[in-house]
Amino acid sequence: MIGQIGFLGGTGIEGKGLALRFALAGVRVIVGSRSAERAQSAAQKYNNEIGNVLIRGMTNSEMLASSEIVFLTVPFDHAKPALEGLRADFPANLVLVDVTVPMQFKAGQVEYLEPSEGSNAELIASLVPESVQVVAAFKTIPAHILAETDVPLQCDVLVCSDSQDARKKVMAAAGLIPTLRPLDAGPLKTARTLERMTVLAIHLNRHYKKKGARYRIEGL
């Protein structure tokens, strides 16, 4: 039984897709935003879009107090200020799922912006209180494919964390989404691989003029 799933910065495209997918799977979802009004308005819109009532909106602080798992779905370069402003609001043992990937577009090419911590997930782990269990997941799945809820995902979601409990919790939640297979990708530093895989998928999308490149592991 999965508790409520929150979204820190849930009004963007990445938060939207995951919120819709989880609500469609029967999970109660909380969209967080700095503004309660903006969160409520987004939640209302999302519910209307899928004929659902499982999505609510509230401030990020309230969302943090009410969620079992929280997805960090702000743009990668907003993660640091967003988390720093909320440090005091993190409940003990919160599971925080980082989906961000630091990258830039330069001369028509997409490039990974390697953080000095090794990955954005590790950078984020360094910014939150120690009792928060950071998980990296969903990094390699395109946000707009998540948001097109009539498209079957038919791919794998690679989940990594230094906390085995947190990894299992996020895998259990992800496993509720149809045609998505959660895979245990080991310790948090695997995010170094996952973030680069996202950049590669974006390169492939651009090269082949597609939008939905995502990974499936054969042979497992």
Add this chain to the structure above:
Amino acid sequence: MIGQIGFLGGTGIEGKGLALRFALAGVRVIVGSRSAERAQSAAQKYNNEIGNVLIRGMTNSEMLASSEIVFLTVPFDHAKPALEGLRADFPANLVLVDVTVPMQFKAGQVEYLEPSEGSNAELIASLVPESVQVVAAFKTIPAHILAETDVPLQCDVLVCSDSQDARKKVMAAAGLIPTLRPLDAGPLKTARTLERMTVLAIHLNRHYKKKGARYRIEGL
């Protein structure tokens, strides 16, 4: 029309699998080794295994002089001495395909050994004459799956190089192998991603007690 494909260190498991797959696809293959006898004996064995006559064995120097594309299929930590000893034998504009991945097993976990050049492919590019066109490919496909020629690969081969011509040549060759889809993965530094993806696949194999984890990209 693909010319002859050579293998630098073709008597190991990685070289074997690729040599068999290419010969089965109708390509003339040269197994190279420091010892001509060992190369000829391996070639004979490979031909017998697949009922074929397209595989020949010769010294690495002779193989380099006769091949259009050469696969570097030595263990990753033998690559440097192997290449240094053969520097004078590289024909101009040779296409050299690096399939190696630097890793170690430590406390039951597999770890990527990041070269200071960024990837093993970039390290290798720094060791060969400038006219040699280095390509990274086949890194993410398990050697023993390549060698089990009755197993359909059903996966993608990600090909990267700073030379577009070399990339296309290797993609054309790879495309001759049934159920294998070549994908253009961009510049050589994408090897940083591919090498880490191999380590992740090995982690997944160990975690799920499988042997053949390999990648397929959905949505392309």
